[in-house]
Amino acid sequence: MSPQDFQFLSDLLKVKSGLVLTADKGYLVESRLLPIARKRGLNTLEGLVGGLKRRDEALIRDVVEAMTTNESFFFRDNTPFDNFKAHILPHLLKARADSKRIRIWSAAASTGQEPYSLAMLLAEQKAALAGWRVEILGTDISAEVLTRARAGLYTQFEVQRGLPIQLLVKYFKKEGDMWRIAPDIRGMVQYREFNLLDGFTGLGRFDVVFCRNVLIYFDQPTKAAVLDRLADSMADDGMLCLGAAETVLGLSSRFRPVKDRRGLYEVVRG
Numbered sequence: 001m002s003p004q005d006f007q008f009l010s011d012l013l014k015v016k017s018g019l020v021l022t023a024d025k026g027y028l029v030e031s032r033l034l035p036i037a038r039k040r041g042l043n044t045l046e047g048l049v050g051g052l053k054r055r056d057e058a059l060i061r062d063v064v065e066a067m068t069t070n071e072s073f074f075f076r077d078n079t080p081f082d083n084f085k086a087h088i089l090p091h092l093l094k095a096r097a098d099s100k101r102i103r104i105w106s107a108a109a110s111t112g113q114e115p116y117s118l119a120m121l122l123a124e125q126k127a128a129l130a131g132w133r134v135e136i137l138g139t140d141i142s143a144e145v146l147t148r149a150r151a152g153l154y155t156q157f158e159v160q161r162g163l164p165i166q167l168l169v170k171y172f173k174k175e176g177d178m179w180r181i182a183p184d185i186r187g188m189v190q191y192r193e194f195n196l197l198d199g200f201t202g203l204g205r206f207d208v209v210f211c212r213n214v215l216i217y218f219d220q221p222t223k224a225a226v227l228d229r230l231a232d233s234m235a236d237d238g239m240l241c242l243g244a245a246e247t248v249l250g251l252s253s254r255f256r257p258v259k260d261r262r263g264l265y266e267v268v269r270g
């Protein structure tokens with residue numbers, strides 16, 4: 001691919017999804033985009049860029065989806081889920097004792113492992129949450145991963161990554177070679193296509209936001225802008241959980257780290 005075409009592609013990805021495509025990612029461009037070019041009869045990466053320049057929206061969408069990294073697994077990194085169980089949930093059970101309402105957002109939900117991990121943790125607290133209305137919203141820029149998330153169907157490999165065996169037995173059913181998540185857990189999560197570069201109004205106010213392993217793909221100004229918008233969409237005592245390689249430090253003064261809780265941040269008000 002010519003340097004000009006690479007620049008065009010990287011500008012387009014940045015505007016459409018926030019993804020920063022650095023020059024060392026040439027191998028990714030080829031392995032992920034050549035199959036799309038061939039499928040559409042464009043044959044080469046040059047042909048594909050030509051299609052993008054003609055503003056073929058369906059092609060742009062396919063290219064953005066192909067260039068995103070969708071890897072996820074159940075209870076990824078453990079700590080955020082330990083924090084949820086030991087710190088966030090006990091706080092909300094007290095603080096929302098009147099409204100009995102909790103709203104959680106998994107802001108880069110990918111194929112659903114993150115929101116379903118939260119749903120299973122909540123299901124395990126059934127007695128404490130009797131009479132409560134708990135909403136989990138899972139959003140992602142990619143329609144393709146959301147289709148998989150909605151289906152709640154996982155391979156043996158996927159359920160072996162991070163999911164405790166007791167939870168597998170309790171909340172999944174074997175379907176051929178695959179495992180289907182229980183309808184009760186499935187029903188606890190609503191999915192919606194959503195680009196984190198867009199305005200957050202219309203999503204409502206959240207008590208907890210999991211925004212993990214997506215900011216790492218953005219540049220500093222984009223990370224800062226997303227963090228500020230997240231703060232605006234959260235309750236005054238809202239809590240934000242970031243990925244292991246992500247932080248608010250140096251990016252946003254709207255959050256501060258929660259002491260002794262790695263990856264967990266609380267909203268700063270006033």
Ligand SMILES: C[S@@+](CC[C@H](N)C(=O)[O-])C[C@H]1O[C@@H](n2cnc3c(N)ncnc32)[C@H](O)[C@@H]1O
Pocket residue numbers: 016017018019068069070071072073076107108109110111114139140141142145194195196197211212213214243
């Ligand atoms: C690596 S996955 C993270 C999944 C999950 N949060 C986890 O930590 O396991 C990153 C997800 O971010 C999504 N993504 C990338 N850019 C996005 C954007 N601008 N808006 C919303 N989602 C985006 C991708 O489609 C992908 O599914």
